[in-house]
Amino acid sequence: MGFQESFPLWDRLQPDQQHRLIEAVGLRSVKKGTVLRDAHTPCGDLCLIRTGRLSAGLISDEGREFTLYRLFAGDLCLFCASGIIPTLRFEIIVRAETDATLWRIPKRHYQSLMAESAAVANFTNELIASRFTEVMGRIEQLMWQGLDRRVAAFLLRETEIEGSAELRITHEAIAHHLGTQREVISRLLSGFRDAGLVTMTRGRITIVNKGGLEAVRA
Amino acid sequence: MGFQESFPLWDRLQPDQQHRLIEAVGLRSVKKGTVLRDAHTPCGDLCLIRTGRLSAGLISDEGREFTLYRLFAGDLCLFCASGIIPTLRFEIIVRAETDATLWRIPKRHYQSLMAESAAVANFTNELIASRFTEVMGRIEQLMWQGLDRRVAAFLLRETEIEGSAELRITHEAIAHHLGTQREVISRLLSGFRDAGLVTMTRGRITIVNKGGLEAVRA
Structure with a gap:
């Protein structure tokens, strides 16, 4: 165009x-x-x-x-x-x-x-x-939502933008987007992993239970 | 007019x-x-x-x-x-x-x-x-400033608007303005009082050390 x-x-x-x-x-x-x-x-x-x-x-x-x-x-x-x-x-x-x-x-x-x-x-x-x-x-979001909801919303939005459940993104980058520290994000994502919502490898996060993540966001 | x-x-x-x-x-x-x-x-x-x-x-x-x-x-x-x-x-x-x-x-x-x-x-x-x-x-302010700075800034702005160092305002009302709970505001204001920045009586807050409050805000 x-x-x-x-x-x-x-x-x-x-x-x-x-x-x-x-x-x-x-x-x-x-x-x-x-x-x-x-x-x-x-x-x-x-x-x-x-x-x-x-x-x-x-x-x-x-x-x-x-x-x-x-x-x-x-x-x-x-x-x-x-x-x-x-x-x-x-x-x-x-x-x-x-x-x-x-x-x-x-x-x-x-x-x-x-x-x-x-x-x-x-x-x-x-x-x-x-x-x-x-x-x-x-x-x-900042005023009324906990960070867990904001991280869930962020991950869901990213999969939409990228058209893929596998995101190449670091914890540092997510912290930047949401205005917080890397350690805080890592702790939250470990919780998501333990709940079976995501899997993680170096530099990658894969959403394995989209419905579960949507429930966190809601 | x-x-x-x-x-x-x-x-x-x-x-x-x-x-x-x-x-x-x-x-x-x-x-x-x-x-x-x-x-x-x-x-x-x-x-x-x-x-x-x-x-x-x-x-x-x-x-x-x-x-x-x-x-x-x-x-x-x-x-x-x-x-x-x-x-x-x-x-x-x-x-x-x-x-x-x-x-x-x-x-x-x-x-x-x-x-x-x-x-x-x-x-x-x-x-x-x-x-x-x-x-x-x-x-x-929300992202980068602590609540103490935000409360100090709020009190200073109020005295400017009202043209008086004596403010008729409840802790509840300040909490509303800043999107937080009354208890949190009361705790912070007690700290300000103990530091000699304000005095408080029921429904009233008086700024007694404007420079000190400005230093908290800065």
């Missing part, structure tokens, strides 16, 4: 807006692990994901991480660019979770579209609202 | 938009404690605060609460109306923290302004982004 088919608002732009946009867009390939935005990596481009997957999270002064949401092919990452909305002021780390290709839309270009088109402004509204909704879900 | 002076975008509306808006707006007085929006109280109006103060928070199935942010005179509460942005889908409780008077803007009316005016759409963007930024601040 080309940019025109992937950019959600393409058909609602005026011909001259389409022309200016297509002139400005560039393509970028990034390796797994590449940081696209953090406090030390200001970035002037919005990214529309062509292939691959990004994650967005918080990072503490001590380097602890906490994943807020993931973005997939066809998703637009507003937060890849800093300061797209003046009142949106928080530090976030955006990273490629897999090798990825991204269409880059220069920030100033997108901002001028927003200023002149109610359709683009309202679309941006809906994008921010979607991320806000995801973050609110995370805060509810 | 009248509605026209208080509505942030008034001067950027067309005369016919101004006319339609002023026709649609109503005034509502609410008592302290009134719930303006929750899962059982869908509300079709946005509210612009004329006097008083609102709080917005999460509420668990078991009735535990967690304050996300506060709104003051001149603030517009988008979340008072449900479903203003289709992708903004989370349950929130909005409550009057004091007696308040509110200008009510019917949701459908505001949505039609958003659809036709890039200025209104971008203003709405900035409003959502402001709340998002506040919520991100709360999630960072």
